[in-house]
Amino acid sequence: MIRLEGVTFRYEDMQMRFDVAFPKGSFTAVIGPSGGGKSTLLNLIAGFEAPEQGRVLIGGADVTALPPHQRPVSMIFQDNNVFAHLDLWQNVALGVSPSLKLDMAQKARVEAALAEVGLGALMQRKPGEISGGERQRVGVARALVRDRPVLLLDEPFAALGPAMRKDMLELVTAMSQARDLTVVMVTHQPEDALAAARHTAYLENGRIVALRPTAELFAAEDLPGLHAYLGDWRSAKL
Numbered sequence: 759m760i761r762l763e764g765v766t767f768r769y770e771d772m773q774m775r776f777d778v779a780f781p782k783g784s785f786t787a788v789i790g791p792s793g794g795g796k797s798t799l800l801n802l803i804a805g806f807e808a809p810e811q812g813r814v815l816i817g818g819a820d821v822t823a824l825p826p827h828q829r830p831v832s833m834i835f836q837d838n839n840v841f842a843h844l845d846l847w848q849n850v851a852l853g854v855s856p857s858l859k860l861d862m863a864q865k866a867r868v869e870a871a872l873a874e875v876g877l878g879a880l881m882q883r884k885p886g887e888i889s890g891g892e893r894q895r896v897g898v899a900r901a902l903v904r905d906r907p908v909l910l911l912d913e914p915f916a917a918l919g920p921a922m923r924k925d926m927l928e929l930v931t932a933m934s935q936a937r938d939l940t941v942v943m944v945t946h947q948p949e950d951a952l953a954a955a956r957h958t959a960y961l962e963n964g965r966i967v968a969l970r971p972t973a974e975l976f977a978a979e980d981l982p983g984l985h986a987y988l989g990d991w992r993s994a995k996l
């Protein structure tokens with residue numbers, strides 16, 4: 759579903775290179791040290807960054823030259839998923855049409871998405887009038903109405919408490935399964951990878967060092983960088 763072929767990208771002295779494929783319907787977590795290139799990997803798939811060399815393919819089509827809005831992708835960020843001056847209904851409707859001109863069926867879809875993430879009663883509120891967890895639900899609802907086959911998550915629930923994070927992860931997992939989405943999720947939480955992602959990629963210094971079934975990756979003996987990254991968490995788990 760997603761394929762990066764010889765994709766290279768550079769920030770100053772940080773040279774990255776990605777050769778990786780994510781099959782249709784897969785849910786993959788991406789973990790690794792800060793500054794390793796996890797967000798950049800998502801940005802290359804979404805089209806917010808352009809590779810120096812190589813190709814990005816989605817669903818078999820070469821999207822390397824396409825801008826983000828023409829790619830079959832939704833992305834949920836750690837924050838900044840909402841516009842403060844728009845109410846929740848409008849924030850979600852943006853996922854359907856940037857002009858906010860929606861027909862009846864599209865309006866019904868926006869309302870159904872808000873209801874699905876538990877914001878049905880709050881749709882006339884502004885983002886400043888709801889909690890941080892509820893704001894992240896707005897991002898999830900917008901991804902729902904966009905109805906694109908690829909969902910990219912960049913530490914979307916990092917600022918939430920453990921219980922809320924678990925709820926949100928379950929919501930995203932259920933929604934992805936129901937729609938057969940291909941999901942790539944950056945996280946610093948090994949528990950989140952174990953809970954949601956069948957496979958996990960370990961990324962350091964601009965390279966995917968390993969991509970394996972999640973539990974297998976965390977138990978691996980051949981990845982010293984991963985051991986250092988996981989630290990005490992790994993010793994406590996094994």
Ligand SMILES: Nc1ncnc2c1ncn2[C@@H]1O[C@H](COP(=O)(O)OP(=O)(O)OP(=O)(O)O)[C@@H](O)[C@H]1O
Pocket residue numbers: 769770772790791792793794795796797798799
């Ligand atoms: N806009 C930018 N301008 C210059 N350098 C950048 C920019 N964005 C990222 N970088 C650099 O690119 C490298 C990879 O950054 P990236 O954000 O992809 O890492 P990350 O693995 O997502 O990190 P984190 O876990 O801290 O979010 C880092 O060395 C970072 O400093």
